[in-house]
Amino acid sequence: MKQRLWVVLGLLCISGCACETVSSGHGGIGFDSFGSGTQREPYGEGLHVLRPGKSLITYDLRVQEMKDELSVLSNNGLDLKVDSSVRYRVDPAKLFELHTQTGPRYADILIAPIARSEARKVFGRYAPEEIYSTKREQIEKEIQDEVTRALQGKHVVVEAILVRDVTLPAAIREAIADKLAEEQRSQKMRFTLDKERQEAERRQIEAEGIAKYQDIVRQGLTEEYLRFKGIEATEKLASSPNAKVVVVGGGSKGNLPLVYQVDGK
Numbered sequence: 001m002k003q004r005l006w007v008v009l010g011l012l013c014i015s016g017c018a019c020e021t022v023s024s025g026h027g028g029i030g031f032d033s034f035g036s037g038t039q040r041e042p043y044g045e046g047l048h049v050l051r052p053g054k055s056l057i058t059y060d061l062r063v064q065e066m067k068d069e070l071s072v073l074s075n076n077g078l079d080l081k082v083d084s085s086v087r088y089r090v091d092p093a094k095l096f097e098l099h100t101q102t103g104p105r106y107a108d109i110l111i112a113p114i115a116r117s118e119a120r121k122v123f124g125r126y127a128p129e130e131i132y133s134t135k136r137e138q139i140e141k142e143i144q145d146e147v148t149r150a151l152q153g154k155h156v157v158v159e160a161i162l163v164r165d166v167t168l169p170a171a172i173r174e175a176i177a178d179k180l181a182e183e184q185r186s187q188k189m190r191f192t193l194d195k196e197r198q199e200a201e202r203r204q205i206e207a208e209g210i211a212k213y214q215d216i217v218r219q220g221l222t223e224e225y226l227r228f229k230g231i232e233a234t235e236k237l238a239s240s241p242n243a244k245v246v247v248v249g250g251g252s253k254g255n256l257p258l259v260y261q262v263d264g265k
Contacts, residue, residue: 095155
């Protein structure tokens with residue numbers, strides 16, 4: 001088997017043919033110097049035999065990352081240093097168009113300048129403290145949306161924009177830290193006040209409910225009702241087999257009868 005392979009390779013060398021390998025996660029574009037020029041159909045992964053006059057240019061189709069350091073201005077004109085990165089990939093279905101329209105240096109020609117330009121625009125809408133801490137994720141999304149829009153039809157896909165670090169003057173960092181700490185204290189105080197206000201409202205509602213219940217009970221304690229309950233209690237005592245009772249009172253003014261238990265001795 002090895003002998004046969006060496007024979008084939010020897011024949012290829014004699015005939016002027018060449019072997020090119022397209023690595024995993026890559027794609028290739030062929031060019032025919034003696035024929036049709038750039039070939040539209042890309043080469044997939046694996047070993048390819050190229051006849052004389054043909055060459056192969058490979059593209060990495062995997063997600064790649066481009067890191068950059070930017071000098072940007074915030075909305076109040078403060079100069080900031082930003083470390084960012086762009087994660088991108090080639091659209092495999094548009095490899096021929098990318099190669100013929102831009103070429104292998106597409107990252108330097110397209111992605112880098114567009115990402116820088118759109119990033120500066122977005123950073124210019126925000127205050128230093130928002131860029132430094134509170135709005136970083138929102139800023140990343142806005143930059144990605146703007147870069148994606150600018151690269152539409154350019155045959156590359158932006159997977160993510162990452163703001164890895166923001167460098168501020170020391171005095172500005174301290175001022176931002178103090179401001180954030182004050183905001184946290186204010187939020188905590190508002191939470192405490194809201195909780196106390198809710199507790200006061202709960203107690204007020206509870207007190208109103210108790211007062212309303214007492215009014216209802218008070219209105220229901222009429223002379224007729226009390227007389228009825230007295231008679232009811234007297235009947236229960238009189239019917240008890242364990243005690244003898246004597247009922248005294250219950251005059252015309254509606255006083256309740258007095259019930260005396262008489263000892264059986």
